[in-house]
Amino acid sequence: MDQQELSSVEFWQELELTITSKVDAALNKGEKIRAPLISYLRDLEVMARAGCDRRQTIQIIASGRSLLGDRSVLGPSDVPFANNVGLSSPASAALLSAT
Numbered sequence: 589m590d591q592q593e594l595s596s597v598e599f600w601q602e603l604e605l606t607i608t609s610k611v612d613a614a615l616n617k618g619e620k621i622r623a624p625l626i627s628y629l630r631d632l633e634v635m636a637r638a639g640c641d642r643r644q645t646i647q648i649i650a651s652g653r654s655l656l657g658d659r660s661v662l663g664p665s666d667v668p669f670a671n672n673v674g675l676s677s678p679a680s681a682a683l684l685s686a687t
Contacts, residue, residue, distance in 0.1 A: 600636070600645045607632070611652035626658045633662050 607629070614625050633649040640646065653660075 597642070600640050600642050603632075604645055604648045607648055607652050611655055614656060622656045626653055626656050629653045629656075630658070630660070630662060637662075 610625060611629075614622050629649055629652050633646065633653070636646050636649055650662075
């Protein structure tokens, strides 16, 4: 897969549909079916965070993993679309002091 294909909006949109279909098909299946798909989605999420500028794609991948039972958090906090609000951030400090 080359860089041009990775940056293609059509590629990521098609991938979103494929992920949705695969996750839907695996929802009521056993761990033996879900485990390889979860692993694939983890790898795909890392790739998408590095090469995709569509937040929706990353959300679909992460939601698919979650629906299949994967609760792991992927990626460093400095990648695109990461949740960078940590406990030491001003926003978190304000929330904690308000309670």
